[in-house]
Amino acid sequence: MKRKPEILSPAGSVEGMKAAVLAGCDAVYIGGSCFGARAYADNPNQEEMVEAIDFCHLHQVKIYMTVNTLLKNQEVREKLFAFLQPYYEAGLDAVIVQDVGVLRFIRKHFPSIAVHASTQMTLTMGKGTEFLKQYSVTRIVPARELTLEELRLMRKDTDLEMEVFVHGALCYCYSGQCLFSSMFGGRSGNRGRCTQPCRMLYQIEGRKGKNSAGQYLLSPKELCNLIYLPELIEAGVDSFKIEGRMKRAEYTAFVTSVYRKYTDLYFALGKEGYRQYLTEHSKEWREDLRCLAELYNRNGFTQGYLEGLSGDFTKRSGAKKGEMLAEKRPNHGGVYIGRVLSAGKREVTYQAEKKLSAQDVVEFRNERQQTSYEYTLGKDVLPGQRVTTLYQKGCRIKPGDSVYRTKDAELLEKIRKQYLEKKMQSAVFGKLAAEEGKKLLLFLETEKDGEKISVKCFGDLCQKAEKQPATEEAVKKSLNQTGNSSFYFKELIVQLTGNLFLPVGVLKKLRRQAFAQLERKLTERFRRNDTIFAEKEAEEGKTRKRQAVSLSASVMRQEQLSAVLECSAIDVVYLQTEQLAAEELKQAYHRIKASGKSPWLAFPVIFRAPVWKLFEKEWEKEEGIFSLAWDGYLIKNMESLHFLTEVLGVIREKIRLDYNMYVMNQEAYYFWQEQGIGKLTVPLEASEDEIEEFSFLHGTECIVYGKIPLMVSAQCLYANTGECVYMDSDKQASSVFFQNQKGTEFLSVNYCKYCYNVIYQKEPLFLEDRDGRWERWGIPSIRYVFTTEGGKETAEILAGRIREKTQTGHFEQGIM
Secondary structure, three states: OOOOOEEEEEEOOHHHHHHHHHOOOOEEEEEOOOOOOOOOOOOOOHHHHHHHHHHHHHOOOEEEEEEOOOOOHHHHHHOHHHHHHHHHHHOOOEEEEOOHHHHHHHHHHOOOOEEEEOHHHOOOOOOOOHHHHHHOEEEEOOOOOOOHHHHHHHHHHOOOEEEEEEEEOOOOOOOOOOOHHHHOOOOOHHHOOOOOHHHOOEEEOOOOOOOOOOEOOOOEOEEEOHHHHHHHHHOOOOEEEEOOOOOOHHHHHHHHHHHHHHHHHHHHHHHHHHHHHHHHOHHHHHHHHHHHHHHOOOOOEEOOOOOOOOOOOOOOOOOOHHHHEOOOOOOOOOEEEEEEEEEOOOEEEEEEOOOEOOOOEEEEEOOOOOEEEEEEOOOOEOOOOEEEEEOOOOOOOOOOOEEEEEEOHHHHHHHHHHHHOOOOOEEEEEEEEEEEOOEEEEEEEEEEOOEEEEEEEEEEEEEEOOOOOOOHHHHHHHHOOOOOOOEEEEEEEEEEEOOEEOOHHHHHHHHHHHHHHHHHHHHHOOOOOOOOOOOOOOOOOOOOOOOOOEEEEEEOOHHHHHHHHOOOOEEEEEEEOOOOOHHHHHHHHHHHHHHOOEEEEEOOOOOOHHHHHHHHHHHHOOOOHHHOOOOEEEEOOHHHHHHHHHHOOOOHHHEEEOHHHOOOOHHHHHHHHHOOOOEEEOOOOOOHHHHHHHOOOOOEEEEEEEOOEEEEEOOOHHHHOOOOOOOOOOOOEEEEEEEEOOOOEEEEEEEOOOOEEEEEEOOOEEOOOHHHHHHHHOOOEEEEEOOOOOHHHHHHHHOOOOOOOOEOOOOOOOOO
16 A cells, blocks of 8 residues: 555635644645745744744644745845854754745755645646755645646656645646736736736636536636545655635644544445445535535546546536536635525525525525625524515525525634644653752653653752652642643653652642753754854856847747748747647748748747657657757747657757746856756846846847737637637647727637647736837847738738737736
8 A cells, every 4th residue: 555645735824724734734835925826824023933934833634835926137146145043953854845946045045945846837747857866855835727637647757745726726827837817917917916806707708608607617626536535645646735825724623634534534444344334324424515615616536637628526426517617706616505484575585405504604696606695594493494584675686596505603712612622732751859948840751753752851859758758649739730831741650759849839830841852852853053154155146248139939820931931030930849740840940941931940838748749759750840950949938848858858958948948047057057958038027127137047038929828728618618629630720809998808729639729818018128128138039929910911020010909027027
């Protein structure tokens, strides 16, 4: 049998952290006061975080801190060291990281801490992760879109620990690839400030699909993979991660307890015994699922992508991708409890199908699941009982409307009593020795990780009693009043020699001092003192060289390529492979060569196992696209880098990182230099000042025109809102326009060849070359990115005649 996975719980606050520990987690992940992906959670300050580290270690729980955002250059230079140092020295177990610059910084200054590669890094294969070990990475958190088969393959390809999300909110977009919140509101998900545009209403334009009316087209249901625990265990997953740092402590406690319970049952009973247990205890299983839904669900649950596509969360079954979406409402769906029997102008009557409790929140919904009215129950209600209540004027409720409970007061109170109000104390052996004329002595001993740890604490000199001497029973009673301390006496021996005067206050003071001493000894085992106060590295190239600017263009279609080849100013052509078949790519290569321009091959945004196989087959062909002498390669992920260097044997000097490889700071640039890669693309979230900073870096290219990719998703908006038009052609791409409630338009394109969907902002980015700034700044290359443009439009854009409205992205105002 495989190793038992860790139960990793969210801690959006100190209360949430303690709730998770009390409920039986093995580890918690928590954000500090900055640099975490949940900037709006009730994150602890420095003092609280150090206390949290000690609390977890006292209870044999690991604690990981999220530094899983992109950091700006100034933040790395001036803030990161001071931020991490106290937590590192206090014994923080690991740091969860997105930014490769942060990876390098941690290895340089904090050498003995483990680093976990965040799901924000969009890792989809084990191949290509081994080199991360040199940066103290011990664990990877793969993209949530992976199937069970892909997870099994990842386990074969790497011995790094594998952490998988099993419960909680899902993103529509591959984590780390979303610019939607950033471009609409200036709050970047890559900076922990996502405004959740995926939870907003959208409307499809010009289609009569099932979602043509305004619905939550980008809002996934909550993930619940409880049914898949055996498969995930057998796939070799090392950590079951629960999402929920923005949710209440009761949620954290109960979800943790459920995953703890069924994981322990599987390892106690074995595969067959576990299956039999679920059969014999089906009522208990269903009740646990009901409670999970009462705490939080979005139109039910989904199993995510484990079977490739997903459906009913109570059984294993594939389904259409659209069934993963909570199209009718974006927030907590509650649990169905009945239907409206009658409704007057101000009064409504419904019949409860479940037991309801006082302080439950009851909600009435119309046929579109929109809330008509909600109220808080004043008394308990039995199943089958009719309930009549008044409702506010103006609310529309009619017979047949659904009634839901969105807050189960009885369940919340039960969780509070069972976990949140529960004392968590570790057992200790104690021995008190008292003898007249000698100092009072309390000896404590406990066991942690198989090691016995003990302390001796001395008190005042013992005095002879003039009247009533202390008794063993009275001393034990005083010492056993441990209150809210971290320990309790599993066994306590009291040795009294002579008739002694031992005041209760003296005994309690000694116990407090001894407990504090034991706490220090237990937590000091985790302390570190090997911080490296290294000098700052000299920044790259302090002198800016004015140089001629090279122009490049990225194309997806033949007609775009024709227009680009007609433009004498273009030096480099990037061929995107999403819509061009292999033969077309070869023809395009020869056309570019014949024009005297430089042909580069652009790899896919997402490079999963099926894409790897597709490319591997092409590599095996004698006259395939990889037999051509490409001048360079543009990559958007780690997997492409591994394929190019380890399979094709491409030298790293011929590789350029695209915008979504996120070189946001000098440390990230040095990271890639250490990998032999010096060519990069400025991130699309960079401001004017930040782009100017990049001019010091050799090999920098800046995108100055193109539709901004707001999301890259494994979902297909076209198929979800109508019939799929994929005809098994690697040229095929389907597209659909949609808009938000303000009328802002977006374009969704599904690239069927690689099975991902890209949502573009309709207004393209365009950064004019005012006063020759690119040459003045020393930016060596600028790029035009063409996606949906036709041949004529491409030619006009290259000639400077852009007819549609454009935008400047974050050029004038940076991200928060």
